[in-house]
Amino acid sequence: MDSKNVMSYSKEELIRKILEKDKDLKGSNIYEELFHELISGKISKNINNAHDNNLTLGQRTADKIATFGGSWTFIITFGVVLSIWIIGNAVILSNKAFDPYPFVFLNLILSCLAAIQAPIIMMSQNRQAERDRLTAANNYLVNLKSEIIIEDLYNKIDMLIDQQEEYKKNQEILLKKIEELKSN
Template identity: 60%
Template sequence: MKCFVTQKPINRYEAVKGKEIQQEIFKLIQQDYPAITEEDYVSIKVLNKYRRQFFANLISQEKGEMEKLDQDVVEAIRDNSILSENIKENTSKPLTTGDRIADKVASFGGSWTFIISFFIFLLAWMFLNFWMLHNKGFDPYPFILLNLILSCLAAIQAPIIMMSQNRQEDKDRDRAEHDYKIN
């Protein structure tokens, strides 16, 4: 038994009959070798070459032209390399001190612990200034100093949380690209 394409002898376990090949892939082989019939044999190696070509054609038809990501997938198929990888290893860049602080502030600032403790702080502030010091304390009603503190806290906390979210967005983008490659 020999491969119709290479005209070299092949073992029985390496041979695939033309009628057993997916129709679209068989048509690709027929474009290069019009005389091939469904009774002829091709080797697994040749068949895999045409399978890769078929997948590359599918991707380029779908997108119009292949993007870098699609080319990576096609190359991985061609090289029989593994696309799945540990995404944590890829996305974990060394965190700076500012990154770690931003993560901790974002984590605490978006927690029930922060909300409840800050609510207790506000009540204590108002109780101390209004009732205990009879509205003659360091920040009498309408609590101008408290408003200043709240504004400063919001002005500082918001960009710190945004920094943490931007880094999380980069991680999510890497995960989405990884998932796309695998799918």
Template identity: 55%
Template sequence: MSMTDPEHVARHWFSKGLHELGHAEQRLLDRLAKRKLVSEDVNAVFRSDLTFGERLADNVSRFGGSWTFIIVFAVILMLWTGVNSFVLKHPFDPYPYIFLNLMLSMLAAVQAPVIMMSQNRQASMDRLDAANDYKVNLKAEIEIMGLHDKLDQIRTDQLAALLMKQQEQIDLLMKLVADDDARKQGD
């Protein structure tokens, strides 16, 4: 099948007109006609468009969800309580550590939205990745259907050739039988 007429190709593979297809399907048919790749490195494309704030949010989220953060944070909390409870005669934040609670609340108030921003971006990247997977799978499916069509055409051509050869053999046998009958009648 020729991939030059997009309308014909759309009707053949999607059973829809070209104008009825979505943008992804139209773009896929265009790339198929030009024999171009449809897959993209969506991670590279997505990361190339990130702003400084978005990259910072991703780094904060990555660090905030690491064992390094948990260990460093635990050490700081132990030092804070140790210094304010046992080392200093006049602690700057005595028990019940009100200033520490204020700092922890402020950290949580800033860290939660930053992590959510990073997760929202990850969800957007996952959607791009899924769209790319769809395009690649759709192209593979069309290519497989095209191979099936080609195999069916080869089988049809071979069957037609076989039938023609059989007909030639039948015609030859009929001629031999007719010649044999004519020879027997002449005897």
């Protein structure tokens, strides 16, 4: 963009010009929506708050279960419970054990726990992936707006440099005329 033409570009025209450079946006239905978002003002958002406010009770519960299931507290507690179960049935209650050595009942409980916990963790991971997609889209908009602002600032600086050079030339011409007038 020629710095002499900068004055003729409005903010909207500059944004359109930059958006047209993005080949992925050309002809897409996002183009106009993105254009209006970029000229409307602040576009950065806290995606976590917006996403978390829309979660149902079941989704929030699943996230908490998945968070707990992936914590050291769960691992240590689970290890302690398993140790107590095995030691209790194999050593302490050896003659009257309610779940003797192959621990069939323990295996059933662990299988049920895994069958319930796996889909809950997957649901939570899917929501996290959606949150990541929203964050990436928001980052793209913020970066694009920053690029537009920076390009606009560069254009204005170029314009000011050109004006300064023009003022210097005019000043030199005026100084020459003053010298000519003094010499006459």
